[in-house]
Amino acid sequence: MNRITLPDGASLPVLGQGTWKMGERGADRAAETRVLRLGLDLGLTLIDTAEMYAEGGAEEVVAEAVAGRRDEVFLVTKAYPQNASRTRLPQACERSLKRLRTDVIDLYLLHWRGAVPLAETVEAMRRLVAEGKIRRWGVSNLDMSDLEELGEALPECATDQVLYNLEARGVEFDLLPYAARLMMPVMAYSPIGQGGSLLRHPALRRVAARHGISTAQVALAWTLRNDGIISIPKAADEAHLRENADVWKVVLTPEDLAELDGAFPPPKRKQPLEML
Numbered sequence: 001m002n003r004i005t006l007p008d009g010a011s012l013p014v015l016g017q018g019t020w021k022m023g024e025r026g027a028d029r030a031a032e033t034r035v036l037r038l039g040l041d042l043g044l045t046l047i048d049t050a051e052m053y054a055e056g057g058a059e060e061v062v063a064e065a066v067a068g069r070r071d072e073v074f075l076v077t078k079a080y081p082q083n084a085s086r087t088r089l090p091q092a093c094e095r096s097l098k099r100l101r102t103d104v105i106d107l108y109l110l111h112w113r114g115a116v117p118l119a120e121t122v123e124a125m126r127r128l129v130a131e132g133k134i135r136r137w138g139v140s141n142l143d144m145s146d147l148e149e150l151g152e153a154l155p156e157c158a159t160d161q162v163l164y165n166l167e168a169r170g171v172e173f174d175l176l177p178y179a180a181r182l183m184m185p186v187m188a189y190s191p192i193g194q195g196g197s198l199l200r201h202p203a204l205r206r207v208a209a210r211h212g213i214s215t216a217q218v219a220l221a222w223t224l225r226n227d228g229i230i231s232i233p234k235a236a237d238e239a240h241l242r243e244n245a246d247v248w249k250v251v252l253t254p255e256d257l258a259e260l261d262g263a264f265p266p267p268k269r270k271q272p273l274e275m276l
Contacts, residue, residue: 001043002248004185004230006158008136010106012074014224015248016046017241018189018234023057029064035241036065040072042245048161048187048232050078050111051096059099067101075100076107076187078140078161081114089124093133107158108134112141112275122153140187143273144175157184159230163274164188166219166264167198170271180228190276191231192219203263207256217243221250222260 001013017039022032036047047066049058059077066073077100083092093108108128110121125137139146140161150157160179162171165188179186192199204215211218216233223231224247235241252260 001245002224004228006136007155007182007184008158010074010136010158012046012230013043014230015044015220015244016048016074016076016187016230016232017044018232019047019049019058019062020053020189020234021058022049022234023054023059023061029061031237032061033064035235035238036062037069038238039235039241039245040065040069042242044241044245045072046074046076046230046232048076048189049100050109051083051092051099052078052080052111056095056099059096063099063101070102074106075102076109077105078109078111081110081112081116084110084114084116084121084124086120086124086127089121090128090133093128097133104132105134107136107138109138109140109159109161110142113139113146118146118149122150122156126153126156140189141273141275144178147175147178154182159185159187161187161189161232163190163276164223164229165191165193165198166204166222166260167193168274169264170267170274173267173270175273176228185228185230187230187232188223189232191223191233192216194276201263203259207252207259210256211250213250214243216240217247217250218252218256218260220244220247221252222257224248225252225257 079092128134136158138159199215204218207218208215
């Protein structure tokens with residue numbers, strides 16, 4: 001499994017496991033736990049979750065999955081923007097720690113920007129690091145101008161997690177180059193899109209046929225074609241998970257990339273940051 005290095009030297013796989021919509025139905029939790037544990041076996045040791053997902057239910061599923069294996073896992077969770085103040089962030093963090101059944105979160109993210117000033121959120125994040133509750137902090141769904149607003153705290157920001165896939169390429173115009181200059185990895189969520197329309201596109205089908213792989217693998221491999229990206233797809237079942245885990249072996253050719261650019265052109269101007 002290829003790996004990437006965070007600004008503080010931490011090493012983690014370029015492929016992780018997303019958990020959006022996990023924990024919503026009690027009947028699904030055992031299967032969700034099995035999929036996540038299989039992912040650990042296959043080297044997908046980065047798990048991304050959030051207090052928003054099933055209102056903490058996904059964090060509880062993650063806790064089951066990593067039980068007895070916490071030392072193997074790079075654990076990421078996210079705080080609601082309304083909980084990002086100096087008084088509420090410590091409380092939100094404690095709730096996440098309890099649901100995750102861990103003493104420390106490897107990477108704690110602001111889920112998206114709200115009414116709380118970024119400077120106040122940074123202050124609260126720094127305090128959590130000093131107290132040993134989190135190892136590092138970062139952001140999600142912040143645009144380049146938001147990152148610039150972090151000012152002197154920007155070198156501490158471990159990542160920006162954003163929507164990035166063939167249908168959502170706006171970040172390529174300025175945000176990705178800016179993060180690259182900072183040597184700050186970007187985490188791509190929803191890398192294979194939503195609803196399946198992307199995976200039915202004729203261009204992906206042609207590329208997939210040339211390689212003997214699935215269209216989902218094409219979409220996921222595309223997000224990893226350049227350095228500096230960590231992709232965090234969610235797997236619905238074990239077969240899908242095994243496909244994801246093999247994607248790092250897929251090398252798209254210049255012909256493949258040209259065909260995908262033709263079907264999904266890169267941005268030529270600044271675009272509003274897309275979010276789900």
